Amino acid sequence: MNELIYSEVDSQRFGVRVFRKVLDEFSVEEIASQVEKDKIDLIILRLPSVTKDKHSELHKLKCQVIHADTLVYYFSALKRSEITPLRNNLSFELISSENSQVLDEIVPIIFKDYTSHYASNPCLDKQKISAGYIEWAKSYISEAQEGRISWLVKQADDIIGFATCTFNKEKNECEGVLYGVMPQAAGKGVYTDIIRFTQGYFKDLGFATMWVSTQIQNYSVQKAWIKEDFQLKKAYDTYHLVFNKN
Known part of the structure; x- marks a missing residue:
């Protein structure tokens, strides 16, 4: 082992x-x-x-x-997928050390009610779990580590979400790691637009496969993935x- x-x-x-x-x-x-x-x-x-x-x-x-x-893990064969145009008028700003402090504000709001595997463990301090999400999101800024990239999602001048991804050029695959949408923008197709943007971004770069994952009870995002040509592949x-x- x-x-x-x-x-x-x-x-x-x-x-x-x-x-x-x-x-x-x-x-x-x-x-x-x-x-x-x-x-x-x-x-x-x-x-x-x-x-x-x-x-x-x-x-x-x-x-x-x-x-x-x-x-659960889903995958999309990017080379065969037709990427649907975005529904909303959004812009995507690369996250760097210069603007990453915004994540300190939006991540706790976005994941306030999300229960991760850490929350299932009564031995862990629940107050420290939220801080973990901020740290996790910040670890994907473009200069943090090779093969990582992230964006702030904007509508006009308002920051309404973020996306973090990894990519591996040798394996020709990428992964949507953590996506989040602010409560005031929820239910308007923004999450789906973030999926479409990241799919299109990596498809344009020639990547063959994209992965995403979530907890089995997170039904809404899985419905969105299926509509965007993702298929269930494996579970842990x-x-x-x-x-x-x-």
């Missing part, structure tokens, strides 16, 4: 030693060994939903096992394994 990876960001945010990994298969013995070796407090583990019959093995570990969410179950050090 590949070793679990230490998450510095999560560890600093929540004040415990957090490790995480996406695994196709796992060994309870190897996980237990690494927990002891690295003094792990929390593991965030994602396993393919098609292997669900094996997931009960996690209960053999001496920890609290929390099923935190089910994450997220588990939080909480180890009591007392």
Whole structure:
């Protein structure tokens, strides 16, 4: 088994030693060994939903096992897709270190009522989850890391949303990571327009495939993706394994 990876960001945010990994298969013995070796407090583990019959093995570990969410992935074959024109008159401004402070204001508003896998864990401070979304969004500014890009979405002079994406030129694929729309602009097709814009942006650059993902209960965005030629491809179950050090 590949070793679990230490998450510095999560560890600093929540004040415990957090490790995480996406695994196709796992060994309870190897996980237990690494927990002891690295003094792990929390593991965030994602396993393919098609292997669900094996997931009960996690209960053999001496920890609290929390099923935190089910994450679904959709893909769009950009080369074959016809990108629909935007419904609204929007502009997209690249996010850089010069304008990223706007995310401090809009991200907590946009994700105020959104329940991520972190929210499923009663051991984590809920007040720190919102700060995590801001940090996550800011990590996608264009100069933050190779293969990342993000935009502020504007209507006239008003900022009504944002979008963050990754791209991999070698694999010829990209991903819409985090999209958000301000409450006053919701229900007007803005979210769908953001999908169309990012699809068109990467299609024009010659990318072949685009991925998006969300929690299974987030029905509205999945309906929007399907209308824009995305297809359900795979799903993962997220588990939080909480180890009591007392």
